[in-house]
Amino acid sequence: MTVLVTGGAGYIGSHMVLALLDAGEEVVVLDDLSTGFHWALPPEVPFVRGDIADKALVQRIVREHGARSLAHFAAKIVVPDSVADPLGYYLSNTVKSRALIEAAVGAGIEHIIFSSTAAVYGEPARVPVPEDLPPDPINPYGRSKLMTEWMLADAARAHNLRYVVLRYFNVAGADPRGRSGQSTHNATHLIKAATQTALGQRRHLEVFGTDYPTPDGTCLRDYIQVSDLADAHMMALRHLRRGGGNLTLNCGYGRGFSVLEVLDTVRQISGRDFPIVFAPRRVGDPARVIAEADRIRDELGWQPKHDDLRAIVAQAFAWERALPHRNQI
Numbered sequence: 001m002t003v004l005v006t007g008g009a010g011y012i013g014s015h016m017v018l019a020l021l022d023a024g025e026e027v028v029v030l031d032d033l034s035t036g037f038h039w040a041l042p043p044e045v046p047f048v049r050g051d052i053a054d055k056a057l058v059q060r061i062v063r064e065h066g067a068r069s070l071a072h073f074a075a076k077i078v079v080p081d082s083v084a085d086p087l088g089y090y091l092s093n094t095v096k097s098r099a100l101i102e103a104a105v106g107a108g109i110e111h112i113i114f115s116s117t118a119a120v121y122g123e124p125a126r127v128p129v130p131e132d133l134p135p136d137p138i139n140p141y142g143r144s145k146l147m148t149e150w151m152l153a154d155a156a157r158a159h160n161l162r163y164v165v166l167r168y169f170n171v172a173g174a175d176p177r178g179r180s181g182q183s184t185h186n187a188t189h190l191i192k193a194a195t196q197t198a199l200g201q202r203r204h205l206e207v208f209g210t211d212y213p214t215p216d217g218t219c220l221r222d223y224i225q226v227s228d229l230a231d232a233h234m235m236a237l238r239h240l241r242r243g244g245g246n247l248t249l250n251c252g253y254g255r256g257f258s259v260l261e262v263l264d265t266v267r268q269i270s271g272r273d274f275p276i277v278f279a280p281r282r283v284g285d286p287a288r289v290i291a292e293a294d295r296i297r298d299e300l301g302w303q304p305k306h307d308d309l310r311a312i313v314a315q316a317f318a319w320e321r322a323l324p325h326r327n328q329i
């Protein structure tokens with residue numbers, strides 16, 4: 001039973017494709033390559049370049065490949081861009097997801113695993129954040145994702161559909177075997193930006209805000225390694241295939257690192273010092289975002305293998321160093 005992966009040429013989706021291949025699964029990728037790269041996929045992976053909102057295309061892919069499960073990664077993901085272009089984000093993340101779900105369910109998809117985000121919690125009233133805390137997103141990106149969670153829940157009540165919503169915290173690192181990593185152009189993510197600065201590709205690294213109510217004044221985040229996250233998807237897939245019910249699960253480790261702790265780790269791992277500029281807070285950044293991470297272990301039996309910031313940074317650094325060569329392929 002083939003798995004359709006939307007956004008499979010992107011950072012996290014490409015790791016999911018590797019996890020599926022490693023498990024001997026059949027896969028087909030749908031991606032418009034707006035931020036992803038075809039070269040991020042092994043050449044044997046069936047690939048269709050197109051838009052998730054193209055219903056005829058989605059139905060053709062599902063039928064031709066006999067897909068029963070959908071892992072839906074395709075989205076726009078930059079929070080400040082969502083503030084500048086909210087309607088564009090609601091189109092890409094909400095309206096197009098609606099079209100995708102309709103086409104997929106109509107063509108016979110029975111399981112959906114959806115890439116949601118800790119951004120649905122906004123500025124959490126308490127950390128670690130449990131899944132039951134009422135969501136309260138503070139930017140259009142988080143709202144665009146929350147609306148898709150709601151659509152899925154309603155569609156599952158009306159149709160032959162079950163789902164797992166995975167709310168990712170801060171995804172980082174790369175495939176430990178070096179087969180994929182984060183290749184996004186102009187990425188805004190802290191660990192990627194810091195490794196690029198260590199390699200001299202950026203002049204300096206700005207630290208956004210040093211006056212947060214945290215031990216060192218910088219924001220705390222729960223960094224989850226990308227292959228551990230792909231494993232969580234594999235376990236969600238098995239759960240749905242054996243008839244398991246709908247779930248909404250945090251994907252994090254349940255601990256936080258500050259921006260300064262991350263930068264220290266990048267310095268140590270890279271062996272390079274690099275300039276840091278203390279800058280004002282970035283609009284929309286919550287002070288502390290840390291997962292309560294028990295439910296995913298209880299429901300799926302998920303056991304992370306890479307809960308180690310030094311290893312995560314080492315993978316990101318190794319990937320970044322190799323990236324210019326890969327981009328020329």
Ligand SMILES: NC(=O)c1ccc[n+]([C@@H]2O[C@H](COP(=O)([O-])OP(=O)(O)OC[C@H]3O[C@@H](n4cnc5c(N)ncnc54)[C@H](O)[C@@H]3O)[C@@H](O)[C@H]2O)c1
Nearest residue numbers: 007009010011012031032033034035036051052074075171
């Ligand atoms: N990176 C993180 O820290 C993080 C955290 C929480 C949630 N997420 C979610 O994870 C998912 C994947 O994020 P990522 O970091 O891999 O981003 P990414 O930009 O690397 O991947 C997104 C992929 O989707 C494709 N795409 C976008 N719009 C499309 C469309 N309309 N039709 C077909 N393909 C389309 C892009 O070309 C790209 O390959 C997203 O849904 C994102 O919201 C990411």
Ligand SMILES: O=c1ccn([C@@H]2O[C@H](COP(=O)(O)OP(=O)(O)O[C@H]3O[C@H](CO)[C@@H](O)[C@H](O)[C@H]3O)[C@@H](O)[C@H]2O)c(=O)[nH]1
Nearest residue numbers: 077117118119169170188189190193206207208219259285
């Ligand atoms: O150059 C930089 C980049 C980031 N930061 C700080 O580092 C922390 C992490 O920032 P970033 O890596 O951009 O991630 P977040 O803004 O926390 O958002 C990520 O994590 C969310 C889930 O928690 C996802 O929804 C988003 O898609 C994903 O980008 C924040 O405090 C930022 O202010 C800096 O100080 N300097």
